[in-house]
Amino acid sequence: MDSDARHALLDDANRVCELVGTTLGPLGTNKLVVESGGRVTATSSGSLLLDRLELDDPATTLLERAAGEFRQRHGDGATTLTLLTGALLREADGLLDRGLHPTTVARGYEEALSVAEDRLDSRARPLSVVGPEAVARTALTGTRNPMTRRRVSEAVADAVETVSAADSPTGGRGDVAVLARLGGVGDTELLEGVVVETPLVSDAMPRRLSGAGVALLASTVDVPKLGGATESTDYDLSMDADSFKDRAAVGEYEREEFRRILSSAVASGCRFVATKGGVNDRVKTRLADAGVAAIDRVDDETMARLVRNTGGRVVPTLAETTPETMGRADVRVERLAGREFVYVEGDDAPTFTLVCRAPDPRSVTSFERSAESAVAATLRALDDERVVPGGGATEIDLERAVRAAARGTSGREQLAAEAFGRTLATVPRRLAESAGIDGWSGVVRLRVAHDEGRSSVGVDALAGEIRDVLDGEPVVEPLGLKRDAVSSATELATQLLRIDRQIPANDLSDEDSTAAAR
Numbered sequence: 056m057d058s059d060a061r062h063a064l065l066d067d068a069n070r071v072c073e074l075v076g077t078t079l080g081p082l083g084t085n086k087l088v089v090e091s092g093g094r095v096t097a098t099s100s101g102s103l104l105l106d107r108l109e110l111d112d113p114a115t116t117l118l119e120r121a122a123g124e125f126r127q128r129h130g131d132g133a134t135t136l137t138l139l140t141g142a143l144l145r146e147a148d149g150l151l152d153r154g155l156h157p158t159t160v161a162r163g164y165e166e167a168l169s170v171a172e173d174r175l176d177s178r179a180r181p182l183s184v185v186g187p188e189a190v191a192r193t194a195l196t197g198t199r200n201p202m203t204r205r206r207v208s209e210a211v212a213d214a215v216e217t218v219s220a221a222d223s224p225t226g227g228r229g230d231v232a233v234l235a236r237l238g239g240v241g242d243t244e245l246l247e248g249v250v251v252e253t254p255l256v257s258d259a260m261p262r263r264l265s266g267a268g269v270a271l272l273a274s275t276v277d278v279p280k281l282g283g284a285t286e287s288t289d290y291d292l293s294m295d296a297d298s299f300k301d302r303a304a305v306g307e308y309e310r311e312e313f314r315r316i317l318s319s320a321v322a323s324g325c326r327f328v329a330t331k332g333g334v335n336d337r338v339k340t341r342l343a344d345a346g347v348a349a350i351d352r353v354d355d356e357t358m359a360r361l362v363r364n365t366g367g368r369v370v371p372t373l374a375e376t377t378p379e380t381m382g383r384a385d386v387r388v389e390r391l392a393g394r395e396f397v398y399v400e401g402d403d404a405p406t407f408t409l410v411c412r413a414p415d416p417r418s419v420t421s422f423e424r425s426a427e428s429a430v431a432a433t434l435r436a437l438d439d440e441r442v443v444p445g446g447g448a449t450e451i452d453l454e455r456a457v458r459a460a461a462r463g464t465s466g467r468e469q470l471a472a473e474a475f476g477r478t479l480a481t482v483p484r485r486l487a488e489s490a491g492i493d494g495w496s497g498v499v500r501l502r503v504a505h506d507e508g509r510s511s512v513g514v515d516a517l518a519g520e521i522r523d524v525l526d527g528e529p530v531v532e533p534l535g536l537k538r539d540a541v542s543s544a545t546e547l548a549t550q551l552l553r554i555d556r557q558i559p560a561n562d563l564s565d566e567d568s569t570a571a572a573r
Contacts, residue, residue: 065148068114068551072141075101075122079134079482081196082489082516097415099196100424101134102126114551121547125539130431131194132540138485139544142478147552150474155467161549163471166464167457168545170472171479172538174456178449178510179441179534180525187433188212189529193445194432197411197418197425199517203243207411207426210245214407215433221405229360231407231430235423236391238412248384248400249360250408253350255388255397256334259343261326262388267348268324269382269401271358271367275332276342276349278313279374313338316374321345323378327386327399329353329361331369348386350397366403436533443537445530446513447483451501453541454479475545486514487521497521 077084083099088107105119118140126133147160182190192208211231218230234250255262317338328334328342328349342349353361362369365382384401391410409430413422436442443449454476461472480498487497497514500521504512513524524530 062148064114064554065144065551067112068118069141069144069148071105071108071115071118072137072144075104075134076138076141076481076485077489078104079138080486080489080516081199083134083196083485084489097418097421100421100428101137103421103424105133105137114554117551118547121543125543129435129536129539131428131435132432132536135482135537135540136544136547138481139478139541140547142481143475143544143548144551146474146478147471147548150470153470155470157552159467160471160474161552163468164475164545164549166468167461167472167475168542170457170460171453171475171541174453175443175449175534175538175541178452179443180531182436182440182442185442185525185529185531186212187216187436189531190436190442190533191215191429191433192528193530193532195425195429197413197422201517207243207409208429210243210409211426211429211433214245214409215430215437217405218407219434219437229356230363230405231409231434232360233409233411233423233426233430235411235413235419235426236394237414237419239414242412244410246398246408246410247406248398248408249357249364249406250410251329251350251353251357251361251397251399252394253352253397254395256349256351257339257343259340260348261343261346262348264326264348264386266383267326267386268378269361269365269367269384269386269399270320270325270328270373270376270380271361271365271369271382272328272330272332272373272376273369273371274330275335276328276330276338276351276373277335278309278338279316280309313341317341317345317347320373320376321347323376323381324383325376325381327384328373329358329399331355331358348388348397360406361399361401363404364399364406365401432533432536435536436531439533439535441534442531443534444511444513444524445532446515446524447480447486447501448505448511448513448524449532449537450479450482451498451505451513452510455502455505479541483514486516490514490516490519492519492521 078086078099078101085097085099086104087095087097088104089095090107102122105122122133122137125136143164150160151157188208191211192204195204195208198204214231326347328347330351331353332351334349334351358369361367365384367382368380370376370380382401382403384399387398388395389398409426411422411426413419457476458473461469461476464472483501484494484498488494501512509523511523511525512521513530515522515524515530
């Protein structure tokens with residue numbers, strides 16, 4: 056790839072990183088995204104912004120995919136990852152102009168990363184010093200109201216501590232779900248159990264059940280088909296029904312067989328059915344008459360939460376439901392923001408739903424993402440049991456360590472290592488700018504404070520000041536999340552640096568065809 060093409064590739068990626076990077080922190084700028092279908096989203100969530108942008112350039116698509124995968128794995132930190140990646144690419148572009156080879160730049164970055172990771176481990180503090188609520192409050196960027204931040208962060212910390220103490224097989228991921236709807240932000244509440252966004256399949260079904268047996272199914276609830284596979288054999292039974300009388304007899308047999316299956320399930324204690332498939336119209340009334348409530352089209356994630364919360368086991372059909380496969384829970388139907396939701400509260404494993412309210416339809420998704428980030432960050436902090444100062448304090452500390460190590464490095468890799476250190480200052484600079492502080496002036500003040508030994512001085516964006524972020528209301532981040540964001544940004548930047556050619560896939564197939572013809 057010639058230098059012009061490489062510059063273009065790096066410029067495209069850096070432009071997206073700059074756009075996303077301005078959303079960093081609790082005062083990050085909002086972006087109004089207007090999609091081709093007319094949908095409008097107001098967001099300060101970097102990951103949501105990347106999801107909504109229509110990117111077709113290969114480099115930016117690679118960046119979007121990497122940030123999405125990071126968000127999926129960690130639940131938070133995608134904006135920091137994107138911002139650092141852009142800064143690393145910008146520095147690399149200048150180094151390439153000075154004659155450094157991409158491999159030399161990549162090697163210098165990797166050496167600097169090793170120094171940064173060692174420094175991170177040595178400077179981490181025990182979580183017990185600040186508590187999980189501080190982590191949740193730091194990650195919660197979807198609201199600037201102090202009371203709301205405190206209320207939501209307390210709810211997140213309580214829920215996450217409960218599921219973590221229960222030694223969940225999922226590590227707590229998925230045991231605390233977030234549901235955002237229109238309403239007053241102050242009405243946000245933490246509910247025990249699983250809140251399902253699917254209404255009952257029939258209004259005639261019971262709307263409140265206590266200690267109900269819960270059947271969890273994988274397929275559609277319907278009358279069994281005569282001619283389908285039977286339970287006791289592995290072959291199909293088929294028959295011909297030529298006359299109306301014969302067809303009526305077959306239909307009556309199928310309905311009677313469903314009545315038998317339903318009676319058996321009810322006798323076993325079944326009062327609530329949740330299925331991944333549908334519920335056929337012809338059996339809804341029979342379910343209601345039997346006192347059974349049902350919901351359908353349950354997604355895999357919700358079904359997994361129902362399994363953990365109720366203690367039930369997913370079986371293929373209602374016919375295979377037994378007392379051993381059923382869970383148990385209290386079930387009720389309530390209206391929320393003009394829609395009906397089903398609340399399922401079992402006691403097999405602690406499961407929570409944080410119901411967040413946002414006053415503007417365009418900000419609902421953004422607030423939901425912010426609350427999910429708070430949950431993920433708190434879970435990670437409890438898992439790591441160690442945190443690092445937030446507000447860019449850690450990045451300044453790492454910058455000092457990397458630049459000191461670079462001065463003792465020989466070869467051209469030293470230039471890349473020093474550049475790596477400079478990129479880390481991008482985080483506090485952005486936070487300072489969002490708080491109304493001159494970015495570079497803020498960075499200089501932080502460097503002076505750290506040179507004086509005050510290594511926990513950072514930017515408190517909400518207060519609009521530079522202070523010791525471990526005093527007062529602490530601003531802290533999980534150690535592991537910070538380490539993963541820095542290392543993933545380095546890996547992504549070096550991956551983009553090593554690209555030497557962009558090849559359309561059809562060009563490869565044409566070359567293969569030409570070679571085969573020879």
